[in-house]
Amino acid sequence: MEELQDFSEKKESSFDLKAELYKYLKYWYWLVIGCLLGLAVAYLYNRYTIPEYATEASMMILSKEDNNVVGALPSGGASVLSLQQNTLDNQIETLKSKRLVEKVVDELDLNVSYFMEGKVIAVEVYKNPPVVIEFLSPEEVVHEATLDIFISPKTKDTYTLTEEDSEYSKVHKYGEPVKLQGVEFTISPSGNEADFSNTVNIKVQPLRNVANDYVYRMSIYPKGEAKDILSLYVVGAVPEKSRDFLNTLMLYFNQDGVADKRQVAENTAAFIQERLEIISGELDSVEGGIADFKKENRIMDVASSAGEYMSKSSQAEQRIFELETQLMILDALKDALTSAKPYRLLPSNMGAAEGGISSLISEYNTLVLERNAYLKTSTPKNPVVEGITEELDALKDNLLDNIESSKRSINIQLRELNQLDRRAEGQFSTFPGLEKGMRSIERQQQIKEQLYLFLLQRREESAISFAATGPVAKVIDPAFTYNNPVDPEPWLILTGGGVIGFIFPLLVIFVINFLDTKVHHKGDLKPLTDHVPFLGEIPKVAGDQNEVIQV
Structure with missing residues (x-):
């Protein structure tokens, strides 16, 4: 029993750091390849992922004394016309109300989006799309409509309209009324024929869904010593669209309050x-x-x-x-x-x-x-x-x-x-x-x-x-967009890709070594045979060679 105990203690104390490192370093080329592959994948992700930018604006909530001229009257008559002073939380809820946001979405036509189809990804075109869609149906129908159509130029006067969901594909003339999904509309060129070489994807979403999305993506928080300044913050892939949204939201908020x-x-x-x-x-x-x-x-x-x-x-x-x-x-x-x-x-x-x-x-x-x-x-x-x-x-x-x-x-x-x-x-x-x-x-x-x-x-x-x-x-500050994207963060993605690419081969090598129970050389037996005389080694001949090696 004492011999077995000594043998076990020798086994536990026989860890060789140099030998363990060699098991991994002898596959250094796999580590380098894995790291390079991870960096390549991260680079492609950064290149073909549409970045999203943060846009911010700020406004000061005025008290009734600041904006009520009647308050200067000596009789104090302003009290008969003033509304109860709302708290800052109430103003934030008003700014994020679906009623107000829907008015902004409707004013800017944010429920209609245009995308230029590229080789890998589709890029949204906000201000000057090659073609424009004009609705002939009533507003209440358009506001509930869902369309996902593709416009491909065919000739100078015609185009091919495709809708994948209904497998609809037909050639139409520009300006010709088309009815799909209960919505009647026309497609007309905007004058940017030079840009109209690729397929244009037009997406129409329900007005309420778009408004809900903006409410979800928008953050409003107070700042300043008096906490009377509100900072409005929204993240989007098209900075100009985000700026227009925040500026119009502040305008309508003012108009709504004055009304x-x-x-x-x-x-x-x-x-x-x-x-x-x-x-x-x-x-x-x-x-x-x-x-x-x-x-x-x-x-x-x-x-x-x-x-x-x-x-x-x-x-x-x-x-x-x-x-x-x-x-x-x-x-x-x-x-x-x-x-x-x-x-x-x-x-x-x-x-x-x-x-x-x-x-x-x-x-x-x-x-x-x-x-x-x-x-x-x-x-x-x-x-x-x-x-x-x-x-x-x-x-x-x-x-x-x-x-x-x-x-x-x-x-x-x-x-x-x-x-x-x-x-x-x-x-x-x-x-x-x-x-x-x-x-x-x-x-x-x-x-x-x-x-x-x-x-x-x-x-x-x-x-x-x-x-x-x-x-x-x-x-206080009209909407402005920060230069650096918030998603994806290029350096963070590259660093993560390189680290993951380096760690993956290490894990594979570790699993292979962990599952390997064969004896490859006398060093594998040395921790177990320090007290046993070593007689010799039997070489292994690779392949089908019949050559006899004399030792």
């Missing part, structure tokens, strides 16, 4: 105009009542006779005016909510509503804008639209409850103030009843005048806001 703000301003102006017409009629009626009262009772100067009373009770009456004005505005908001036209924008911050009501109105307007945006591309039966409608109904009920609660609170205050006013009037019980009746009519006149002037001021601010609506964002 929303103007829509709120327009609805607010319309609401104010309706109230002005009503208040104007009521004011005319009150003023006519004053004239009739004076004429019937032959009164010329009621103000001088009631001056002392008015000076003592002015503070209480002023508060009554304010509360009654708030009641009228709350009634107007309630009328707007319960009008025959549902889900329309409400005037925001009319100056009388409590903070809770103002925040609910802002939330209601935001949902109305979102619902209207979805209705442009879908129907009211759309699950998303139905969900928004349910939220609007819940908000409407909540608003009505808050309005009723505010009215109850105001009525309680009015009762208390009227009691105080009546006590003050008791001090002047000797005043003729005629004076009291006149004062009541004048109070109604003042309330109507205050509300009328208030609405006139808001109407002017609404007109200024509509005319001077500023952009919601400022472009």
